[in-house]
Amino acid sequence: MILRTYRLLGDSALAAAKAAVLAGIARWEQAWGARLPTAGLQVKPASALAETRNEWRQWQDANGNCIWLAAPEGLARVCERLLFGERQQAQLLDRHLDSPIAQGAAADAAQALLQALADVGQGSDMVCTGRVAPTDELFRHGAGVVALEWSLVPGKPLVVLYPNLVAAPIRGQPAQPVAKLMPALASQPLRLTVELGQVELTLGQLESLHVGDVIRLDKHLDDTLLVQGLDGSAVCLAHAGRHDTHRAIEVQKLNAAKENK
Template sequence: MMAQEQTPDLQPRALCWPGERHCAALAKLARQAMEQWHLTWLDGRHDVSLDVVCAPAHAGGEVQDWQPLVNAADADDGVWVSEPAGARQLLAALLGIVPSSASRALPALAAELAAQARGDYLLALKQALAGGRSEATQVAGYPRPMPAAHSRVWSGAVRMDISAGGSPVVQLHLGPRRVQALAPIAAKPAPVTAQPLADLGQALSSQRARLRVELSSVEITLGQMQALALGDVLLLPHLLEQPLRVFEDQGRQICAGYLGQQEGGKAIELVREPPSVDA
């Protein structure tokens, strides 16, 4: 990991202070990128709360392992990233593949999957915070160190802390020009993609429903019930030619049916008209 370099900065700088509304908009931009990553990887199967806190960089404390995420020609236009120790294990936990012991290394396949997930979320953050800039506008080669002036009050730089389920995942540092460049983008509402409406019948076709088929009830005395034994026969007031009643799970009768057999098992042939209440 590359330690942060305190590059001398003797040039006069304009004072800039990112307001609360601006920080909230930038945090929303990063949260949307993380939520999209979460949806892509987990498809909503595992609910994890994602939290993004954005504040002026001077209030973020010292971090010694910043790495360039957007390596711009102008350091004030760059973005740096720092990942806390154990972020790999945290990603594995998010994906449900954390080892039983916290001290035990991840299995090879789990580590590879966690590494792919890490690469994807860093790419999602990079694309969101690059503000639509192409890779051609960024500088290749030696990473530019973060200027020491970014940690001063009124520098205009911001620090973002992203956590998942209460555990830190990644920290981001945005230079003052990158903050200003993202201002109009962050203020725009996120585009809403209209999802095509499915036919009601098609949407419900895969839902499971429970049906209940009943004969007529029978009443006996408590003495008769106590005297029941295996082999006894209960006479029902249900005539052989009288159809059975078919109910839905909520107790509403939907149709009638006749008892039969098919493929070696009992079966019910449904009829449209339900039997009368008095039948």
């Protein structure tokens, strides 16, 4: 039997993953002095991706951790416009976009953006290892794989698969040992009540009571009394008495719950 890890990505996990992606984008923006449009950026489970024929490339670090990235054609052109289009006058824009220098810088910027996205959540730099398609297992519901889908190029989203961006649940012993129930409860205070007896009075008798009246109960002096917990459950049977200057009870039987049912 094959056992598979099942990880659902909740809202908090996806929000944390998106924050990590945006942090990587911010580092690129700081290095290249341009702002990227993030309105079309989505972070979702890989199982929610629509079926597309992407040109996947695998990236891997020194520890063997992998991500898969599909970059659309035209990404360098987008970077070119971001780098030079916002800085030049409108009438000079086309001339700068056709410049070999601008095109070379834009290609470097596009490659740096892919590197920044590949490095998200990784401890070391990722290296592109070539065209390697991700396995179907990564798109399985519950696989815990985070997908970035970003519409930088109209109609051709940039897609990144992060298998390890959200940490897997830790199996085995909990971080803090769980205390045994009885030792943990042993020091907790518990209030007990002792029932001296019961009596039935009419409403007229109750209204005619005065201070000093004696009410006869249904118990004799040598009868055992019921000791109860807060919820009224029987704890034990006991005899009433005195200890030093305090009233006290002497436990007689501990199986009071059975005998009083």
